[in-house]
Amino acid sequence: MKKLIVSICLALTGTFSFAGEKLTADQFLNIVRMPPGRESWASMDGKIRHKRSGKSTSYSPLYLGIKFGIDRTLAQIVIDKSEGYTVGQAYSASEDSTTILPMSMNIKPEDSKLGNVGLSPEDLAMTFLYWDFQKELEEDSIKLQDCRVFLLKRPNSTEKQNLVKVYISEDYFFPLKVEWYEKSYEEGKEIRTLQIKEFEKRQN
Numbered sequence: 001m002k003k004l005i006v007s008i009c010l011a012l013t014g015t016f017s018f019a020g021e022k023l024t025a026d027q028f029l030n031i032v033r034m035p036p037g038r039e040s041w042a043s044m045d046g047k048i049r050h051k052r053s054g055k056s057t058s059y060s061p062l063y064l065g066i067k068f069g070i071d072r073t074l075a076q077i078v079i080d081k082s083e084g085y086t087v088g089q090a091y092s093a094s095e096d097s098t099t100i101l102p103m104s105m106n107i108k109p110e111d112s113k114l115g116n117v118g119l120s121p122e123d124l125a126m127t128f129l130y131w132d133f134q135k136e137l138e139e140d141s142i143k144l145q146d147c148r149v150f151l152l153k154r155p156n157s158t159e160k161q162n163l164v165k166v167y168i169s170e171d172y173f174f175p176l177k178v179e180w181y182e183k184s185y186e187e188g189k190e191i192r193t194l195q196i197k198e199f200e201k202r203q204n
Helices: 025-033
Strands: 004-013 040-050 058-068 072-079 083-090 098-102 132-142 145-153 163-169 175-181 192-202
Touching: 025 132, 025 145, 132 163, 145 175
Parallel strands: 004 192
Antiparallel strands: 004 040, 040 058, 058 072, 072 083, 083 098, 132 145, 145 163, 163 175, 175 192
């Protein structure tokens, strides 16, 4: 599978602030996974940029809205105004914690624009955040934002893409970059990358 880069713009409303001592890895991830705010949103408006070897770059308009509720997130995904999904994610990694409802039942898997660029609705709804924590890596920065970096593993899975390296903003508690790996991340040979290119904080 060729490396895939998806670049999107992000606007955050009702984000969270925690002052004081540096949070442990578990404390930090718990906030990311179970946001304490109410009526908090993340909305993304941009384009999926997809390039495979020997072919020209293709673009597809993308909208993603995520609402953080009391016990789950609810995401709406729309690609090119012709394909969409509603994804519910409970704040856990159990097998029945994710529900996916296509907005149209007429799209065949081979005709899916999202599938053709190597992504799934779960990827954009960021269900990987609930994978098993492996370890915290060295801190990094994305777009001048300090990020804590975590390695997460898909639970009870034999799939190839079972590791993600996630760069999470220390200020916004939200992923700004995600890299998928087959087995090991040390060689730096990620299969695909999702990155927030631009973002802003909006007040309620």
